[in-house]
Amino acid sequence: MVTIYDIAKKANVSPMTVSRVINNSPLIKESTRLKVQQVIQELEYIPNKQARSLTSRETKLVSLVLPDISNPFFTNIARGAEDKALQLGYQLILGNTDENKEKENKYVNMLMSTGVDGVLFVPTGDASAANLKKLIKRNVPFVFIDRTIDSIQADVISGDNPDTTRQLVNHLIELGHTRIALINGPTDLSNARERAQAFKDTLTLAGIGHDPKYMIETHFRKDNLNEIVSKLFSFQKDERPTAILATNNFIGVNTLRALRALQIRVPEDVSVACFDDPDIIPDYNPFLTVAKQPAYDMGFLGMQLLIERIQQAAPASYRKIVLPAELVIRGSTSPKT
Amino acid sequence: MVTIYDIAKKANVSPMTVSRVINNSPLIKESTRLKVQQVIQELEYIPNKQARSLTSRETKLVSLVLPDISNPFFTNIARGAEDKALQLGYQLILGNTDENKEKENKYVNMLMSTGVDGVLFVPTGDASAANLKKLIKRNVPFVFIDRTIDSIQADVISGDNPDTTRQLVNHLIELGHTRIALINGPTDLSNARERAQAFKDTLTLAGIGHDPKYMIETHFRKDNLNEIVSKLFSFQKDERPTAILATNNFIGVNTLRALRALQIRVPEDVSVACFDDPDIIPDYNPFLTVAKQPAYDMGFLGMQLLIERIQQAAPASYRKIVLPAELVIRGSTSPKT
DNA sequence: TATTTTTATGTTACCGATAACATAAAAATA
DNA sequence: TATTTTTATGTTATCGGTAACATAAAAATA
Numbered sequence: 001m002v003t004i005y006d007i008a009k010k011a012n013v014s015p016m017t018v019s020r021v022i023n024n025s026p027l028i029k030e031s032t033r034l035k036v037q038q039v040i041q042e043l044e045y046i047p048n049k050q051a052r053s054l055t056s057r058e059t060k061l062v063s064l065v066l067p068d069i070s071n072p073f074f075t076n077i078a079r080g081a082e083d084k085a086l087q088l089g090y091q092l093i094l095g096n097t098d099e100n101k102e103k104e105n106k107y108v109n110m111l112m113s114t115g116v117d118g119v120l121f122v123p124t125g126d127a128s129a130a131n132l133k134k135l136i137k138r139n140v141p142f143v144f145i146d147r148t149i150d151s152i153q154a155d156v157i158s159g160d161n162p163d164t165t166r167q168l169v170n171h172l173i174e175l176g177h178t179r180i181a182l183i184n185g186p187t188d189l190s191n192a193r194e195r196a197q198a199f200k201d202t203l204t205l206a207g208i209g210h211d212p213k214y215m216i217e218t219h220f221r222k223d224n225l226n227e228i229v230s231k232l233f234s235f236q237k238d239e240r241p242t243a244i245l246a247t248n249n250f251i252g253v254n255t256l257r258a259l260r261a262l263q264i265r266v267p268e269d270v271s272v273a274c275f276d277d278p279d280i281i282p283d284y285n286p287f288l289t290v291a292k293q294p295a296y297d298m299g300f301l302g303m304q305l306l307i308e309r310i311q312q313a314a315p316a317s318y319r320k321i322v323l324p325a326e327l328v329i330r331g332s333t334s335p336k337t
Numbered sequence: 338m339v340t341i342y343d344i345a346k347k348a349n350v351s352p353m354t355v356s357r358v359i360n361n362s363p364l365i366k367e368s369t370r371l372k373v374q375q376v377i378q379e380l381e382y383i384p385n386k387q388a389r390s391l392t393s394r395e396t397k398l399v400s401l402v403l404p405d406i407s408n409p410f411f412t413n414i415a416r417g418a419e420d421k422a423l424q425l426g427y428q429l430i431l432g433n434t435d436e437n438k439e440k441e442n443k444y445v446n447m448l449m450s451t452g453v454d455g456v457l458f459v460p461t462g463d464a465s466a467a468n469l470k471k472l473i474k475r476n477v478p479f480v481f482i483d484r485t486i487d488s489i490q491a492d493v494i495s496g497d498n499p500d501t502t503r504q505l506v507n508h509l510i511e512l513g514h515t516r517i518a519l520i521n522g523p524t525d526l527s528n529a530r531e532r533a534q535a536f537k538d539t540l541t542l543a544g545i546g547h548d549p550k551y552m553i554e555t556h557f558r559k560d561n562l563n564e565i566v567s568k569l570f571s572f573q574k575d576e577r578p579t580a581i582l583a584t585n586n587f588i589g590v591n592t593l594r595a596l597r598a599l600q601i602r603v604p605e606d607v608s609v610a611c612f613d614d615p616d617i618i619p620d621y622n623p624f625l626t627v628a629k630q631p632a633y634d635m636g637f638l639g640m641q642l643l644i645e646r647i648q649q650a651a652p653a654s655y656r657k658i659v660l661p662a663e664l665v666i667r668g669s670t671s672p673k674t
Numbered sequence: 675t676a677t678t679t680t681t682a683t684g685t686t687a688c689c690g691a692t693a694a695c696a697t698a699a700a701a702a703t704a
Numbered sequence: 705t706a707t708t709t710t711t712a713t714g715t716t717a718t719c720g721g722t723a724a725c726a727t728a729a730a731a732a733t734a
Contacts, residue, residue: 001475003690014714019692027712044474049450050387050396051690054719059387061430061451069406070416070617079407082433091447093398094431096419110428113386114398137381138338222618253618280407281559281590281615287622340720351684356722364682388720391689679732686725695716702709 002045011039022047059115062306063093064299065107066122066145067220072280073249073295074122077145080299081120088307090117099221101127112138118310120302121154122146125188141309145302148190155309156320157302159275159293161191164325165198165245168273168291170206171327172243176336177271178208181232181241183251185220192217195247195275214241220248229258242336246274252288253278256332267334277328289333291325298323339382348376359384396452399643400430401636402444403459403482404557409617410586410632411459414482417636418457425644427454436558438464449475455647457639458491459483462525478646482639485527492646493657494639496612496630498528501662502535502582505610505628507543508664509580513673514608515545518569518578520588522557529554532584532612551578557585566595579673583611589625590615593669604671614665626670628662635660 004018011018013036020028021036028036039045053059064081066074078094085092093116095107104124108131111119119135119142121128132152135142143155172180182199185192200210213235216228233240246252252274259266266272273289301321308314341355348355350373357365358373365373376382390396401418403411415431422429430453432444441461445468448456456472456479458465469489472479480492509517519536522529537547550572553565570577583589589611596603603609610626638658645651 001690004692005690015690016692016715017713020713023692029712032712044471046446046449046475048391048452048690050390050452051719052692053387054391054690054721055692057719068416069419070409070412072407072409072412072617075407075409075412075617078431079405079433082406082431086432086443091430091432091451093428094415094419095423095428096416106423109383112383114428115385115387134381138383250618278618279616280409280412281587285622285624338720342720352720353685353722354683357683360722366682369682385720388689389722391691391720392722394689675734677732677734679730681730682728684725684727686723688723689721691719693716693718695714697714698712700709700711702707704705704707 001048002043003048004045006043007036007039007045010043011036053115058117058310060090061093061114061116062090062118062120062303062310063095063107063111063116064120065095065097065104065111067099067124068096069094071248071250072278073276073293075280076295077122077299077302080296080301081303082299084300084303084307088303090303090307097122097124099124099219101125101131104128105131108134112140116140118142118306120145120299120306123149123189125186126150127188141306143302143306143309145298146191150190153318155305155314155318157298157305158191158320158322159298160322160324161194162198162201164275164291164293165195166202167325167327168245168275169199169202171289171329172245172271172273172333173202173206173208175243175271175333177243178336179214179239179241180208180243180245181214181216182245182247183216183218183225183228183255184247185218185251187217189220192220192247199245218251220250222250223254225251225254225258226261229255229264230262233262233264241270243271243273243333246272249274249276249278249290252276252290256288266332268337271333271336273333275325285331287331289328289330291327293325294323338385339380340385341382343380344373344376344382347380348373390452395454395647397427398430398451398453399427399455399457399640399647400432400444400448400453401457402432402434402441402448404436404461405433406431408585408587409615410613410630412617413632414459414636414639417633417638418640419636421637421640422644425640427640427644434459434461436461436556438462438468441465442468445471449477453477455479455643457482457636457643460486460526462523463487464525478643480639480643480646482635483528487527490655492642492651492655494635494642495528495657495659496635497659497661498531499535499538501612501628501630502532503539504662504664505582505612506536506539508626508666509582509608509610509670510539510543510545512580512608512670514580515673516551516576516578517545517580517582518551518553519582519584520553520555520562520565520592521584522555522588524554526557529557529584536582555588557587559587560591562588562591562595563598566592566601567599570599570601578607580608580610580670583609586611586613586615586627589613589627593625603669605674608670608673610670612662622668624668626665626667628664630662631660
């Protein structure tokens with residue numbers, strides 16, 4: 001490996017002079033600069049970042065810890081985050097937690113050892129607090145994305161959960177639905193809690209009221225929901241839901257599949273809407289009515305907040321950026337029959 | 338930051354003893370080991386990987402350089418690669434080239450500086466050779482995934498391009514199509530070349546023959562193909578293609594969109610099939626007939642080959658693993674009318 | 675008990691860069 | 705020309721680990 005010592009020897013200068021040239025120090029004579037740069041070119045020298053970070057105390061590495069990159073919502077977040085990171089000279093380390101606290105813990109430990117300068121973080125649940133406290137102790141800044149942890153202060157980028165829920169529920173109400181079921185993620189996640197609350201509030205405000213039997217809690221993962229859905233439809237005919245709101249794309253698709261397995265037609269027998277598009281390149285005939293959260297922008301802005309924080313260019317008080325979603329009405333929702 | 342020196346002082350041993358405990362050296366007295374481990378726990382010591390890699394000459398970082406993580410084909414590759422990396426104790430740095438040689442070059446330079454132990458590489462084209470030669474010079478192993486570069490030797494994981502093309506073309510032929518157009522990626526990419534060749538061969542073998550006017554070259558990116566498609570349909574009626582084969586998912590969707598814009602119906606007026614599903618969670622009613630390449634496995638196996646290579650556990654001769662695709666027939670292809 | 679061997683621990687130097695200080699050369703001033 | 709100031713370069717120590725060698729303590733052997 002070519003080092004500054006090799007360059008120094010060949011250029012007849014001290015290693016420190018080479019270092020100065022590399023770092024564009026202004027106190028270098030033009031002739032020396034040229035001579036050294038020439039040798040750098042010649043030997044194809046590339047600075048060793050590990051050595052550098054030992055003194056500089058920064059690695060120019062950041063991480064994005066999220067549940068599953070193959071969820072298109074997170075795929076877009078990742079793309080936005082990587083774009084911003086590259087633009088600002090950082091490299092992105094990716095981690096998939098699968099909503100699993102042990103995996104999350106493993107990543108946090110590895111990342112601290114690797115010395116990442118900061119983490120864009122989608123927590124797996126309230127138990128993430130312990131992991132985040134480790135980061136705080138080590139002075140590793142992080143930014144919450146999509147979800148927060150009440151007990152931990154940090155910058156936040158999230159969708160507008162109350163407003164988005166309201167949009168979706170009101171869309172269903174406008175179609176004449178009154179028995180609307182909510183299939184939600186685990187309520188130890190802030191976004192699931194906020195969506196559940198807004199769901200109830202919106203129904204109450206519309207004078208419909210809510211009933212716990214229509215509010216189901218499951219996971220934000222690919223899963224089989226046959227049992228849950230069949231239970232919803234085991235009610236008496238005039239008690240069965242005529243619409244289902246799924247609080248993320250995986251739940252939306254899980255629900256569609258369960259309905260198909262149970263031979264319940266969509267939208268004839270039941271309307272279905274969800275948060276986030278399951279398709280990243282909407283196909284010819286996308287089917288699901290969704291509220292599209294601006295995932296790419298969330299990743300992009302999140303990375304920006306993070307790097308500002310890393311470079312101490314951020315205000316002392318934590319920022320919370322809430323982005324609106326766009327309702328896209330498609331074939332999976334129709335007027336109540 | 339807590340270092341081995343802090344541990345050493347508190348435990349009344351030398352830093353080297355601490356280092357030995359951390360690395361499970363067998364020459365440590367049990368009582369010392371316990372004492373040191375106790376202090377490590379107490380001070381929540383975490384080893385500094387940068388310092389370590391300075392002597393060990395490995396960073397336990399690997400990179401995946403691909404065109405665009407938001408293409409579901411590559412999303413799945415990424416997920417597979419990350420899973421394997423984590424399993425073997427490596428962290429994954431992600432890079433999106435957007436099929437752009439300059440971006441690719443930028444990543445390669447950054448990665449060498451960062452000191453990644455290896456790279457899983459989807460080259461952007463023949464011009465990638467220069468970048469790869471830099472890696473070779475620095476002794477950074479890499480594995481090709483999806484595409485190769487003729488002039489560069491390395492392990493390879495790819496789909497079975499000839500066989501997959503054959504499956505798709507034969508499916509169209511069986512439906513009665515004879516005027517089949519190919520909308521392909523740039524033929525300075527090995528996969529595009531192989532697909533073009535197999536396309537011609539399959540048609541020839543079927544006694545249909547091929548015509549350059551039905552073979553279009555474009556990009557493997559999201560793009561507007563209105564012009565290209567409208568040209569194909571500007572032929573006399575009995576010369577117009579009745580089927581289109583797109584060589585990746587983006588081209589497939591681009592084509593569908595162009596056809597819709599031109600009010601050409603699918604599959605009534607023209608059948609469309611492509612490589613790789615555009616949807617990662619196939620929606621309720623996926624439309625496109627596709628050949629699904631096993632992207633997750635490609636990423637997983639690719640990472641395995643790479644890490645074997647890094648750890649010098651690989652055979653001297655380069656390995657090439659070719660994985661078959663699965664034809665999924667859906668509504669975008671139908672018998673010729 | 676003295677000597678050798680084994681086991682456990684410590685010392686020193688180094689990985690590749692840079693910060694902080696020291697010094698030499700050149701330019702400006704007296 | 706001598707002295708001061710400025711500019712350019714060099715030296716030394718350090719970041720946090722570990723390899724290689726050195727040495728001390730304990731155990732085994734003579």
